Every structure is written in structure tokens, then in C-alpha cells.
Amino acid sequence: MGRQEERQDLIAELDADVSAALRARLLDAGYTTERIEETLGSGRISFAAADLAVHERRLEAGEPFSTAVRLFLLGAELAAADAEVAFDVEELLRTGWLEASGDGVHATLKLVPHGDLLLASDRDDDSVDAQWVAGIHPPSVTLAKLTVRRPVARALDTGTGNGIQALLASRHARAVTATDVNPRALAFGRLNAGLNGVENLELREGSYFEPVEGERFDLLTCNPPYVISPERRFAYRDSGLAGDTVSRVVVEQASELLEEGGFAHVLVSWAHPPGDWWSPLEPWVEGRGCDAWLLYFGSDDPVTHASEWLKPVARDDPAAFAERLDAWLDYLRGLGIEAIGHGAVILRRRNGSRNWTRRDRVNLERLEQASEHILRVFETQDYLESLDDERGLLDETFALVEQHHLEETRRRTELEGTVLSLDEGLGFRTALDVHTAELVPLLDGTRPLRDVLAQLAVGDAKRFESAALPAVRRLLELGFLARASSA
Incomplete structure (x- = not known):
């Protein structure tokens, strides 16, 4: 040290x-x-x-x-x-x-650019100890892309590390508070604030939300030490809590710190049965007074999980690698963990009515800055939840968002398939059947859906409507369509 x-x-x-x-x-x-x-x-x-x-x-x-x-x-x-x-x-x-x-x-120190920011951190080749502060890495970029960027009064970044999330929030929040249990991380946060001319950032030392107990925020970000690990070696990686406890506790407590309409964005890792990644997450957000969007990035089996996090050991001390790997696998086996999921939870505080939860898989290779997409999806989900049934869509006017493209697969002249891709935000892709592929270009925000479907209907118009409505609803849920009245 x-x-x-x-x-x-x-x-x-x-x-x-x-x-x-x-x-x-x-x-x-x-x-x-x-x-x-x-x-x-x-x-x-x-x-x-x-x-x-x-x-x-x-x-x-x-x-x-x-x-x-x-x-x-x-x-x-x-x-x-x-x-x-x-x-x-x-x-x-x-x-x-x-x-x-x-x-x-x-x-x-290591000093790297990120957009127009300059971020200092500990060097990758340093002797890593418990207080080592990581630089910009893929999870921090993912969290930054998933964060809603709108003007707010107060923002909180907990587990701030080198401070990147707090610095980004400082551009659209009047005041930002950043917390970390690691004093060295707070020192880097202070350094990076000065290096980037940020003056509306307050740094507080303490564990998770303890330094802001009783306060409320319009925006919350957290990239916690979510790795399911038997060790307590590194503040940035190991929480010291069993299994996925740290991810669950952060999500549960984050909901209590939000002002009405405020958003929380938390990266998480969780244990789940093979093939069933949603059911362990859902209780974390139930009854919290928040709408929740659960995002799933992928899963690892225990051997992959442990070996990936122990790669530096395999590189620097191969003799110790097998022993450490066995210790991790024994720990995971003892907890009955068969698969470990990775993803994010986005919460929005909304009191006074029944809250909704939605679930989507996300391909991180297609993820772009998602603020506008996320806001559109939350607004659209509110609208969909307000409908008595899908036929309520017929009198609404919808428009296909500009940031999209259609891909057609043909065998000679015969159309075999069409895929609609979103070129912003979460980058969703969805296959379209032949009828939906004909419908989508006509949704230009000028006519109610009922009139557009009437133009395309062949034979029984009611039957055609019933078949089209689930497809339109799904395109709305994914953010491909927006209501013309809210554009």
C-alpha cells in the first residue's frame, strides 16, 4: 500500500x-x-x-x-x-x-479522453489493491448510454468510482452528489471534476446510500460492485455480500430515494435458473412505487463467470489460478447458483396508480445513447397501460420514428423476410410478417390507425384489424412507433 x-x-x-x-x-x-x-x-x-x-x-x-x-x-x-x-x-x-x-x-495516473471529458484513474499496470480505482470500462459506458439526459434539479451517483457518471450528470443537473466508500475514488472524482471544470458536484464518503439518507433525487445512477464473488479484495468489484444481495439491495433502496417522476439506472448481476432470467429479478421491483424496465444482456455459467473475473490471476500467477478458480466455483456451488445474468434495472417513481414492469433483452453491441428512446418507451407504456383493450389503438395516429431501417431478404425476386431495425437507443430489431411490412411505411402520423388498416384490408376488415393490433402494440412497446400527439 x-x-x-x-x-x-x-x-x-x-x-x-x-x-x-x-x-x-x-x-x-x-x-x-x-x-x-x-x-x-x-x-x-x-x-x-x-x-x-x-x-x-x-x-x-x-x-x-x-x-x-x-x-x-x-x-x-x-x-x-x-x-x-x-x-x-x-x-x-x-x-x-x-x-x-x-x-x-x-x-x-492513467488519463484518457471520453467524448469531451478527460478521466483520470489508476493505471492498469499498477499493483492492484483494495482501493484501486478503475478507468473507463464497458460497464461504465453502458450505464452512461442507458441514463436519461433531461434537465433536473438533483442527481445522485453512488459508487462513483472515477466519477464519470457524476460528471455526465453535471451537464443537465443543477446539483450532483456522488458517494463512494473508497476515499481514493472520491479523490479521483475531485480531480476529474477540476480537470473538466465541473463546479456543481459534491462528493461524500460512505457506503452506498448512507451519505444521502433521507434525501430525494430526480436522477440516480449506480454501477455497484455487483460481481458474485467469494472475495473481498477490490472495492470496485467485491461487495462482501452473499450472492446477488448487493444488486437487489441497491435496486430496492434506489426506489426510496427518487422524487416523483425521477429515474434510477442501476447495473445488476443476479443468479437465476438456466433459461429463466426474469423471475428472480421481478420481486426486486414489486411494490416499490415505481415503474420498472428490466433489461437482460446475457448470462454466464459458473465456470465462465469465475474464469473471466480471474483472468488477471491466470496471466500473472498461473499457479494460483486453479486454486482461486476452485474457490470461486465452490462458493457458487454452495449457493446453488447455476447461471449468472447481467443487465440493468431502470426505475421511474410514479405514485398513486398501479405500476407496470416490462422486460426486454438488449444486444449491447447495438446500444447507443438511449435517453430519448427510454423516455419514449416509458411514455408509450403509460399510454398502453391506460387502454381498456387493444382496439383503443384504432383511433390514435402513429408515426414510425426516423431512426430506423428496413432489411429485406430475397431469393431472386421472392421476398423471404423483412427485419425492422432501430438505429438509436437500445437498437432493437424485430422481424415483420408480410402484412406488417406493408403497414409500417404507411404509419406516417397523418391518419388514425383505423384508416390505415382500412386501406390495407382485404376481405373481413374486423379480422384484419384484430390480426394487426398485436403487431402495432409490439412496435409501440419497442419504441419503433410514437403517437403523433406526443411527437
Whole structure:
């Protein structure tokens, strides 16, 4: 812990003016996500020794962008003179951003761009201990995409880590509170707020929702340490609670912190019987005064789950890997866990009437920023719940959203199938039968559904309506259609 404790102090003491100057130098150097991906390749960057050698050879010598990548992304040691190409080395040594190492210098932190944000975290190649703070990783990006972005008074990010969710919320919330049990995470949150000029963020130390007991928020985000694990090694991964308890408790308590109409977005992991991923989740949201959207990303069997989370052990200490793997499998077996699901729960506080719960599978490879899509789905679900039956759809006017495309499969000239894809939000795809494929282009927001169906009906119009209504309802549920009155 010695080196980590020293750097804890350095994080707390970083000067705001130095942070602003560093940000300006990085931006001047073109240190952006787009240029990094263009230079090193898209996707998650590997820091394995062989891959680092490849990355090095893609970078030019004596050029500010390459210097920034070598120092703050790849963690390379550079001669002080080479680092001076882009940075004031003496100043960064004084403030702790850089550290002397032999005849050169290296960065003490990892610093990466995310959109127009710059995010500092612990280095991937550091000796990881309980307080290690992760950088930007796929779950944090997923949560950011799933979060509703609308102007609100108060937002809460609990288990804030490096603070990315809190920083994003600061752009559309008047005040943001971020909590974490890990003081090092709060130090990074403070650093990143200063680095990005965020002034409406308050950081509080404590476990989950304890620091905000009795308060209410319009927006809540949480990426908890949801990994079902027998260990208590890492604050970012292990909750110390049995099984999926931490995910359940966070979902249950989140509902109590929401203002009327407020949204909560929580990433979760849960144990479930093979093939039945919904039934264990549903009790978490029942009777909470919230509408709930349960999202399922996929599942792992116990061996896959344990081996994936123990990959660093397999890489660094193969002899210990088998022993640790057996310990994880014994733990999961003892809890009777046969499959582990991954997903998210989105809640919206709505008192005074019967709440609804819906369930959908999500392909994360198609996930985009989903705020507008999520708001549209919640509004549409309210409307559908208000109908006495599906025939109430007939007098409403619907429009197909612009962000879509149709894919047709043909064998020579014969149409074999049509798939409608949403090019925004959760990226849903759905197969259309021949009649629905004819109907969809006619839903342009100009006529009631009854009139559109009458145009297409052949023979018994009532029978045609009855067959079409479930398909229209499903397109509404998935967000492909919107009511013209709410557009």
C-alpha cells in the first residue's frame, strides 16, 4: 500500500490551475478518443506486453500526441526531454502527475479522453489493491448510454468510482452528489471534476446510500460492485455480500430515494435458473412505487463467470489460478447458483396508480445513447397501460420514428423476410410478417390507425384489424412507433 498511499495524497493536492493547463495541452495535442482509435485501433486497448510493443510502433517520435499517448495511456517511461515536447515536466513532477524513474519520467495516473471529458484513474499496470480505482470500462459506458439526459434539479451517483457518471450528470443537473466508500475514488472524482471544470458536484464518503439518507433525487445512477464473488479484495468489484444481495439491495433502496417522476439506472448481476432470467429479478421491483424496465444482456455459467473475473490471476500467477478458480466455483456451488445474468434495472417513481414492469433483452453491441428512446418507451407504456383493450389503438395516429431501417431478404425476386431495425437507443430489431411490412411505411402520423388498416384490408376488415393490433402494440412497446400527439 505504500505507493498507493503516497499517491492518494498527491491526488488530493493537485492544483486546479495545473489541471486546467494540462487539459489545454492535451487538447492542443489532439488527445481525443477519435485520434487514439484512428492511431491504435478501435475497441478496448490491450496493455499486454506484446500489444504495447505494437502500439509503440504506431506512434511517431517527438510529436505531442504520441508523447501524450505514451505517458498517460500506455504508461511508458520517457526521457524528460522527450516529455517536454508536449508538457511542462518540472511542473508535473512537482504536482505529482509525473514521477522520476531512473533517467526518465512516467505518469503516476492513467488519463484518457471520453467524448469531451478527460478521466483520470489508476493505471492498469499498477499493483492492484483494495482501493484501486478503475478507468473507463464497458460497464461504465453502458450505464452512461442507458441514463436519461433531461434537465433536473438533483442527481445522485453512488459508487462513483472515477466519477464519470457524476460528471455526465453535471451537464443537465443543477446539483450532483456522488458517494463512494473508497476515499481514493472520491479523490479521483475531485480531480476529474477540476480537470473538466465541473463546479456543481459534491462528493461524500460512505457506503452506498448512507451519505444521502433521507434525501430525494430526480436522477440516480449506480454501477455497484455487483460481481458474485467469494472475495473481498477490490472495492470496485467485491461487495462482501452473499450472492446477488448487493444488486437487489441497491435496486430496492434506489426506489426510496427518487422524487416523483425521477429515474434510477442501476447495473445488476443476479443468479437465476438456466433459461429463466426474469423471475428472480421481478420481486426486486414489486411494490416499490415505481415503474420498472428490466433489461437482460446475457448470462454466464459458473465456470465462465469465475474464469473471466480471474483472468488477471491466470496471466500473472498461473499457479494460483486453479486454486482461486476452485474457490470461486465452490462458493457458487454452495449457493446453488447455476447461471449468472447481467443487465440493468431502470426505475421511474410514479405514485398513486398501479405500476407496470416490462422486460426486454438488449444486444449491447447495438446500444447507443438511449435517453430519448427510454423516455419514449416509458411514455408509450403509460399510454398502453391506460387502454381498456387493444382496439383503443384504432383511433390514435402513429408515426414510425426516423431512426430506423428496413432489411429485406430475397431469393431472386421472392421476398423471404423483412427485419425492422432501430438505429438509436437500445437498437432493437424485430422481424415483420408480410402484412406488417406493408403497414409500417404507411404509419406516417397523418391518419388514425383505423384508416390505415382500412386501406390495407382485404376481405373481413374486423379480422384484419384484430390480426394487426398485436403487431402495432409490439412496435409501440419497442419504441419503433410514437403517437403523433406526443411527437
